[in-house]
Amino acid sequence: ECPGTSSAQAGRAAACQGCPNQRLCATGAVGPDPAEAAELRTRLRGVKHAVLVLSGKGGVGKSTFSACLAHGLAADEDKQVALLDIDICGPSIPKMMGLEGEQVHQSGSGWSPVYVEENLGVMSVGFLLGSPDDAVIWRGPKKNGLIKQFLRDVDWGELDYLVVDTPPGTSDEHLALVQYLSAAHVDGAIIITTPQEVSLQDVRKEINFCRKVKLPIIGVVENMSGFVCPKCQNESQIFPPTTGGAEKMCQNLNVSFLGKVPLDPQIGKSCDKGQSLLSEAPDSPATLSYKNIIQRIQEYCDQHHSQEEKII
Numbered sequence: 359e360c361p362g363t364s365s366a367q368a369g370r371a372a373a374c375q376g377c378p379n380q381r382l383c384a385t386g387a388v389g390p391d392p393a394e395a396a397e398l399r400t401r402l403r404g405v406k407h408a409v410l411v412l413s414g415k416g417g418v419g420k421s422t423f424s425a426c427l428a429h430g431l432a433a434d435e436d437k438q439v440a441l442l443d444i445d446i447c448g449p450s451i452p453k454m455m456g457l458e459g460e461q462v463h464q465s466g467s468g469w470s471p472v473y474v475e476e477n478l479g480v481m482s483v484g485f486l487l488g489s490p491d492d493a494v495i496w497r498g499p500k501k502n503g504l505i506k507q508f509l510r511d512v513d514w515g516e517l518d519y520l521v522v523d524t525p526p527g528t529s530d531e532h533l534a535l536v537q538y539l540s541a542a543h544v545d546g547a548i549i550i551t552t553p554q555e556v557s558l559q560d561v562r563k564e565i566n567f568c569r570k571v572k573l574p575i576i577g578v579v580e581n582m583s584g585f586v587c588p589k590c591q592n593e594s595q596i597f598p599p600t601t602g603g604a605e606k607m608c609q610n611l612n613v614s615f616l617g618k619v620p621l622d623p624q625i626g627k628s629c630d631k632g633q634s635l636l637s638e639a640p641d642s643p644a645t646l647s648y649k650n651i652i653q654r655i656q657e658y659c660d661q662h663h664s665q666e667e668k669i670i
Contacts, residue, residue: 360570395541397510401468402542404516407659409576410535412568413550414560416526419581420550421445422629423619424523425454427548429634430652432478437518440471442508443482444535445525446501447494452484456632461485468513481512498530505534519659526560528567536571545659546574548616551607552582553599558607565611576658577614579651580604585621586643596621614658617651619644 361367361374368374369384377383402408411424421443428441443451452458452472460472462485471479483494483504496504514520525531536544547568551561561578568575580603586593599606608615622644628635636645 360567394506394510394538398506398538398541401510401512402514402520402539405514405520405542406518407662408520408522408539408542408544409655409659410522410524410544410547410573411550412524412532412547412564413526414528414562414564414567415551415557418526418550418552418557419619420526421450421454421523422625423548423550423579423581424521425451425629426635426648427652427655428455428478428480428519428521429636430648431519431521431656432475433636435477438477438516439519439521440479440481440514440517442512442520442522443480443484444505444508444531445523446483446496446504446531448525449482449484449487449494450629451480451482451523453490453632454629455480457485458490458632465513468511470513479514481508501531502534505531506538509538528563532567533571536573544573545662546576548576548655549578549613550581551578551604552597553580553595553603554597555601557597558601558604561604562607562611565613574662575613576655577616578604578608579616580618582621583618616654617647619647619651 360377361371369380374380374383409427411420411427413420424441428439431437432439441451441455443449445451452460455474457472457474457480462472462481463470469481471481472485473479484490487494522535524535549561549564549568551557565575582597583603584593585596601607604618605615620643622639622642624639624642625635625644628638635642636648639645
């Protein structure tokens with residue numbers, strides 16, 4: 359198993375053989391240098407809560423959840439929210455947020471996020487592409503450089519919540535993000551899965567990754583959890599939880615289970631149209647699930663912030 363980036367065996371253990379980050383870990387160059395860390399702290403000092411959305415598996419609905427979470431948090435007009443998309447090879451957030459074709463503008467204080475509402479800004483590599491169909495064919499160092507640039511050069515301002523949508527896996531982008539954010543405040547990670555074992559296998563790896571890099575886990579969300587027919591109200595398990603699903607996995611691994619989100623055709627329609635599911639279908643079972651989960655995340659962040667203030 360990975361010994362962890364802060365371990366004396368980082369990059370040197372037998373488990374490190376073949377890892378793309380082995381050289382970085384072995385040299386100790388796994389975090390920003392002091393000057394970079396100071397820059398990042400300065401830029402992100404106005405961020406009250408930072409929340410990462412992760413999953414070891416692709417296609418489980420991370421970006422959909424990130425978009426709904428951002429909309430849900432921004433429903434309180436007194437809260438300032440930003441959504442950062444670091445899925446560099448598959449940036450779907452601009453489409454989901456209704457911002458396709460928008461471009462990033464630069465001012466004296468840095469790049470300006472693109473705003474959905476006055477209190478909801480978005481930043482994504484999708485805004486830097488000439489066309490939504492353009493492929494981003496980059497190696498790890500260039501991806502890591504852009505992540506650092508997003509954190510350091512974007513004028514985030516005063517934020518109550520920074521939501522970060524990540525690509526699947528536990529590779530370069532995730533390691534870079536955790537290292538750069540170590541210079542600032544991170545509340546923790548929300549891990550997304552679907553009920554079937556083929557998804558849970560990869561999510562267990564993600565949980566292990568979080569523990570190795572000392573990233574707190576806010577909890578796990580089970581997406582695509584059953585489908586209730588809108589006509590007959592019968593529930594079908596499209597992805598059967600053959601090993602007990604996410605809830606059972608959380609019990610076994612001592613991780614909080616935040617809730618289940620059912621399959622709902624309205625979710626896909628809202629994403630394709632760049633609209634908020636929470637406002638377009640306020641009474642749908644999926645919306646009610648999202649709202650309950652978002653409330654639990656807010657409660658966690660508030661409690662986490664209060665505990666830190668007591669320590670200070």
